[in-house]
Amino acid sequence: MKPSDRPDSTVAEIIACHECDTLNRVPELAPGKKAQCSCCGFVLSHNPRGGLDRPISLYLSALILLVLANIFPFLTLEIQGREEMTTIIGASLALYNAGMGELAVVVMITSILAPALLIISSLYVLLSVRYRLGFPAARSTLSWISQLKPWGMLDVFMLGVLVAFVKLGNMATMHIGISLYAFCGLILVSAAAASAFEPHLLWDKLGFPKGRRDAG
Amino acid sequence: MRAREAGLTSCHTCGLLVRLPASGHCYCPRCDSDLHMRKPNSLNKTWALLIAAMAMYLPANLFPVMTVTSLGSSQSDTIMSGVIYLLLHGDWPLALIVFVASVLVPLLKMIALVYLLLSVQRRSPLRKQQRIRLYRLVELVGRWSMVDIFVVALLAALVNVGALATIEPGTGAIAFTAVVILTIFSAMSFDSRLIWDNQGEPNGGTA
Numbered sequence: 001m002k003p004s005d006r007p008d009s010t011v012a013e014i015i016a017c018h019e020c021d022t023l024n025r026v027p028e029l030a031p032g033k034k035a036q037c038s039c040c041g042f043v044l045s046h047n048p049r050g051g052l053d054r055p056i057s058l059y060l061s062a063l064i065l066l067v068l069a070n071i072f073p074f075l076t077l078e079i080q081g082r083e084e085m086t087t088i089i090g091a092s093l094a095l096y097n098a099g100m101g102e103l104a105v106v107v108m109i110t111s112i113l114a115p116a117l118l119i120i121s122s123l124y125v126l127l128s129v130r131y132r133l134g135f136p137a138a139r140s141t142l143s144w145i146s147q148l149k150p151w152g153m154l155d156v157f158m159l160g161v162l163v164a165f166v167k168l169g170n171m172a173t174m175h176i177g178i179s180l181y182a183f184c185g186l187i188l189v190s191a192a193a194a195s196a197f198e199p200h201l202l203w204d205k206l207g208f209p210k211g212r213r214d215a216g
Numbered sequence: 217m218r219a220r221e222a223g224l225t226s227c228h229t230c231g232l233l234v235r236l237p238a239s240g241h242c243y244c245p246r247c248d249s250d251l252h253m254r255k256p257n258s259l260n261k262t263w264a265l266l267i268a269a270m271a272m273y274l275p276a277n278l279f280p281v282m283t284v285t286s287l288g289s290s291q292s293d294t295i296m297s298g299v300i301y302l303l304l305h306g307d308w309p310l311a312l313i314v315f316v317a318s319v320l321v322p323l324l325k326m327i328a329l330v331y332l333l334l335s336v337q338r339r340s341p342l343r344k345q346q347r348i349r350l351y352r353l354v355e356l357v358g359r360w361s362m363v364d365i366f367v368v369a370l371l372a373a374l375v376n377v378g379a380l381a382t383i384e385p386g387t388g389a390i391a392f393t394a395v396v397i398l399t400i401f402s403a404m405s406f407d408s409r410l411i412w413d414n415q416g417e418p419n420g421g422t423a
Contacts, residue, residue, distance in 0.1 A: 014233055015231060015233065016218075016219035016225065016226035016233055017226075018226060018228070019351075019352075019408045019409065020218075020344075020408065021219045021220055021226075021409040021412060021413075022219075022412075023218060023219050039412075040344075040348045042348075045231075075370070075374060077375065079381075084374050084375065086370070086373040086374050091366065091370050091372075092369060093373070094372040094373035095368075095372060095385055098372055098384050100385050102390060103365065103369070103385065103389055103393055104369075106393055107366065107369050111366070139246075139248070140247075140248075142230075142247070143229045143247050143248075143249060146229060150400060150404070153359050153362055153366075156359055156363050156366065157366050159313065159317070159360070159366075160365075160366025160369075160370055161366075161370060163310060163367045164367050164371055166302065166305075166307070166310055167302070167305075167367070167371065168371065168374065168375070170305055171381070200231055203230040203231065203232070203246065203247070206246075207246070209245075209246075
């Protein structure tokens with residue numbers, strides 16, 4: 001590791017708490033440390049260990065797992081010799097076929113689109129900053145990530161799988177597909193990636209658009 | 217010292233601390249987001265979305281979320297009867313999780329939002345720390361209510377083509393999804409900084 005590759009510690013600055021508006025002087029953070037609001041305890045910023053390399057590698061693995069989770073059978077159901085197979089996308093397609101287009105869209109967004117976009121756009125910004133590639137629209141992509149976050153519901157979907165498993169367990173035999181294993185991995189890896197990802201750090205490195213300076 | 221007293225606001229998107237002009241509105245110099253001292257019309261928006269969610273709550277619980285047709289006979293399940301089924305045929309820990317996620321959470325979430333809104337409007341100086349914790353809890357657990365919708369989708373996907381049984385999603389599922397999504401949006405439009413704001417200024421909702 002070259003000295004320049006080492007994760008930088010963040011710069012000391014004043015941050016207004018997002019949740020209670022208290023002004024906090026946040027000291028330089030060593031890797032692995034976080035700063036909390038003096039008034040309400042909200043995490044103002046953290047400096048995850050591993051700098052940008054860790055979230056990049058985690059999001060790359062998440063991307064691979066996402067692809068695996070979506071191309072193989074997810075669950076197979078066996079009722080008296082008859083086999084029914086579904087994929088993740090099959091869940092929303094079934095709703096669409098039953099005439100519930102609105103619901104199909106919601107399930108599609110929360111189980112596939114939002115998680116996929118989250119992974120891809122995070123990688124886009126991370127790679128752009130880490131390797132100074134200067135990808136276009138990195139700033140707007142980074143803004144979009146925080147909007148997208150609440151709509152990725154992989155973990156909730158997994159609980160749904162568990163419940164469906166129990167409900168059908170009495171009338172049929174269920175087989176777990178390769179996808180389901182990939183999906184479990186995906187949940188773990190994307191949780192780890194999300195906690196290694198600190199937008200604050202990226203904003204600092206992205207800095208101001210050309211020709212503009214600090215207005216605060 | 218709070219940012220508002222210093223005439224500063226933090227950008228909601230990138231966290232940059234910015235001095236607001238007299239008009240009370242500008243764009244973030246770093247990420248171009250809209251900047252306001254507080255989310256505009258936060259209380260009105262939160263109320264509107266919350267009331268819409270409440271209106272959907274009854275149909276969500278009264279109409280069936282799915283209908284199972286098996287060998288000519290059909291049976292409809294509401295959210296609650298699904299939980300009871302799990303309790304009787306599955307195991308109780310799972311039934312408990314589903315009960316909490318799909319019955320308790322939406323209800324408590326709406327009650328919590330009403331409490332937060334009223335306490336801000338009455339400019340209550342009490343229990344700010346507890347209220348912010350309540351707000352965080354509301355934001356954290358809301359999404360888990362979606363579990364029932366995923367169950368219906370998965371069951372429909374797995375069972376449908378088989379001749380032995382078909383599972384069809386019902387109107388209750390749409391109403392229930394509406395409750396979940398509307399309460400998520402409602403919680404998002406609530407500006408938690410208002411909890412600290414309300415001392416001695418009229419109508420803490422607009423700024």
